[in-house]
Amino acid sequence: MIAAPVLSVDSLAKRFGGVEAVSEVSFSLRAGEILALIGPNGAGKSTTFNLVNGQLAPDRGRVVIAGADTAGLSPRAIFRLGVGRTFQIASVFGSMTVRENVETVLLSHRRQLFSVWRGGRDADGGDADRLLALAGIPALADAPASSLAYGDVKRLELAMALVGEPKLLLMDEPTAGMAPEERTSLMALAAKIARERDIAILFTEHDMDVVFRHADRIMVMDRGRLIVEGPPETIAADPQVRAVYLGEGFSPGPEAGEGSP
Ligand SMILES: Nc1ncnc2c1ncn2[C@@H]1O[C@H](COP(=O)(O)OP(=O)(O)OP(=O)(O)O)[C@@H](O)[C@H]1O
Numbered sequence: 538m539i540a541a542p543v544l545s546v547d548s549l550a551k552r553f554g555g556v557e558a559v560s561e562v563s564f565s566l567r568a569g570e571i572l573a574l575i576g577p578n579g580a581g582k583s584t585t586f587n588l589v590n591g592q593l594a595p596d597r598g599r600v601v602i603a604g605a606d607t608a609g610l611s612p613r614a615i616f617r618l619g620v621g622r623t624f625q626i627a628s629v630f631g632s633m634t635v636r637e638n639v640e641t642v643l644l645s646h647r648r649q650l651f652s653v654w655r656g657g658r659d660a661d662g663g664d665a666d667r668l669l670a671l672a673g674i675p676a677l678a679d680a681p682a683s684s685l686a687y688g689d690v691k692r693l694e695l696a697m698a699l700v701g702e703p704k705l706l707l708m709d710e711p712t713a714g715m716a717p718e719e720r721t722s723l724m725a726l727a728a729k730i731a732r733e734r735d736i737a738i739l740f741t742e743h744d745m746d747v748v749f750r751h752a753d754r755i756m757v758m759d760r761g762r763l764i765v766e767g768p769p770e771t772i773a774a775d776p777q778v779r780a781v782y783l784g785e786g787f788s789p790g791p792e793a794g795e796g797s798p
């Protein structure tokens with residue numbers, strides 16, 4: 538049996554003045570699948586993300602998350618459908634400890650659920666510590682977030698995105714600003730968590746090593762349109778993708794496709 542997709546996007550379109558930022562974009566994503574959205578600067582990747590997470594309303598088209606049409610829903614309501622996200626620019630509270638950052642998200646999550654959910658524990662440190670362990674930074678729980686190395690800030694953001702046990706994780710350039718060797722390890726961690734918990738990930742990324750190592754499937758966007766979609770091997774060999782983005786000399790390296798099932 539094939540499960541219904543976690544995310545399904547149909548003919549999505551968004552225009553900013555004269556710019557067709559997203560045009561006729563359709564794709565779907567199933568549980569546990571890791572899908573990369575790549576393409577040149579200004580291709581429409583972040584706009585696509587913001588249409589999915591409800592930050593922007595589409596001019597046309599439909600977004601269905603876990604069976605629910607998101608038309609007219611606020612970002613909060615979409616979050617409640619089971620969507621977690623990390624940001625291109627790290628967004629943690631430097632004055633709080635690492636644990637307090639996660640607790641803040643846990644609290645706000647519980648407050649939002651309160652009308653439909655009255656059981657369970659209070660916001661003690663238990664759940665926060667479990668998420669920090671999952672993100673690989675349990676030892677940093679009591680450290681001020683401002684003291685963290687950048688790679689650990691990104692791990693903290695991952696822990697925060699996992700609050701509420703999302704079915705879908707949206708990661709817009711999760712490794713931006715990180716050292717190259719740290720990037721792969723962050724994405725490896727996210728991929729491992731996703732596979733263990735059957736979470737679908739949609740991510741954008743300019744580091745092709747990260748993309749080709751961890752994506753099950755890659756979509757390429759250029760000037761608002763999806764031009765090709767397929768497994769990493771297909772994308773690496775595609776002449777149009779090489780022309781608009783990867784470059785003629787591109788080679789995905791020996792580990793490419795490692796993340797594929
Ligand atoms: N809020 C906005 N108002 C006006 N134009 C916008 C807005 N957001 C995006 N755009 C334009 O839409 C197009 C797509 O931008 P978008 O940020 O989605 O690209 P991107 O693929 O995420 O690029 P990058 O790789 O640089 O992050 C660009 O031409 C951009 O200038």
Ligand SMILES: [Mg+2]
Nearest residue numbers: 582583584709
């Ligand atoms: Mg972007």
